[in-house]
Amino acid sequence: MNLISLARRALRKPDYALTALSRQVRARPILAPEIRPFVDERLTALREAFSGVSGTTRGHSLGHGAVQSPHAEMLWSLVRSRKPARVVETGVCNGLSSAVMLKAMDANGAGELVSVDLPEFAEPERNTEAFWAGKGGAVVPPGKDCGWLVPDEFRGRWSLVLGRASEVLPAVLADGCDIFIHDSEHSYENQLFEFRQGWAALRPGGVLVATDINWSAAFDDWRKTVRGRVQYLDHSCALVSK
Numbered sequence: 001m002n003l004i005s006l007a008r009r010a011l012r013k014p015d016y017a018l019t020a021l022s023r024q025v026r027a028r029p030i031l032a033p034e035i036r037p038f039v040d041e042r043l044t045a046l047r048e049a050f051s052g053v054s055g056t057t058r059g060h061s062l063g064h065g066a067v068q069s070p071h072a073e074m075l076w077s078l079v080r081s082r083k084p085a086r087v088v089e090t091g092v093c094n095g096l097s098s099a100v101m102l103k104a105m106d107a108n109g110a111g112e113l114v115s116v117d118l119p120e121f122a123e124p125e126r127n128t129e130a131f132w133a134g135k136g137g138a139v140v141p142p143g144k145d146c147g148w149l150v151p152d153e154f155r156g157r158w159s160l161v162l163g164r165a166s167e168v169l170p171a172v173l174a175d176g177c178d179i180f181i182h183d184s185e186h187s188y189e190n191q192l193f194e195f196r197q198g199w200a201a202l203r204p205g206g207v208l209v210a211t212d213i214n215w216s217a218a219f220d221d222w223r224k225t226v227r228g229r230v231q232y233l234d235h236s237c238a239l240v241s242k
């Protein structure tokens with residue numbers, strides 16, 4: 001979301017803008033420099049794969065949509081420190097977040113990751129599903145598949161479930177999880193649905209990671225309904241411990 005849309009939203013909803021500002025003031029980054037080379041390699045691969053890609057979808061430029069580097073570093077720290085048995089994430093696209101968490105599990109020698117995604121492709125003929133009207137331009141580039149950034153050596157711990165989160169998530173979460181990450185469709189309805197589902201499935205001591213909480217008021221509405229400890233990484237990302 002760019003500065004102009006943020007300013008427009010702030011004018012429309014001054015209360016919400018104040019909440020976002022206070023989140024920024026309370027923010028506490030969790031950085032892990034040791035994973036930076038791995039993240040940078042993947043960002044270079046993304047830049048190369050997107051070098052010839054142009055065009056728009058729903059008025060947004062096509063792009064890779066990967067998690068920001070500080071968020072990727074936080075996911076590494078979280079998985080390395082918590083040593084989760086089962087992690088569930090929504091939103092894979094090219095697979096930066098998945099690759100980082102699987103590398104952390106490999107270093108831990110334990111854990112499985114189940115990722116849910118309804119991918120959009122740069123080549124229009126590969127798209128058969130309808131997307132939320134507010135979706136940005138995150139796509140998989142020509143000739144690549146969803147999650148292509150995940151190295152083969154880490155795939156043994158990975159299950160990729162392709163489908164709409166609202167349809168496939170309940171079954172995926174039926175086995176519970178230790179960490180849940182939302183990074184798929186950032187509509188109010190879907191964010192609220194995923195926070196509720198993810199939280200209910202989290203085992204005691206688990207952590208819910210909410211990205212793009214500045215896209216809708218869902219996180220602010222949902223967090224008032226639960227008792228977990230909230231930690232803000234920045235204005236767009238929060239962790240809630242159960």
Ligand SMILES: C[S@@+](CC[C@H](N)C(=O)[O-])C[C@H]1O[C@@H](n2cnc3c(N)ncnc32)[C@H](O)[C@@H]1O
Pocket residue numbers: 065066067090091092093094095096097098116117118119120131132135138163164165166183184185190
């Ligand atoms: C922001 S990208 C995920 C980026 C990824 N976490 C990374 O670090 O590279 C969001 C992904 O969610 C997918 N998506 C959009 N709507 C969805 C839905 N309703 N259910 C599941 N996935 C969805 C998009 O197509 C895209 O692949």
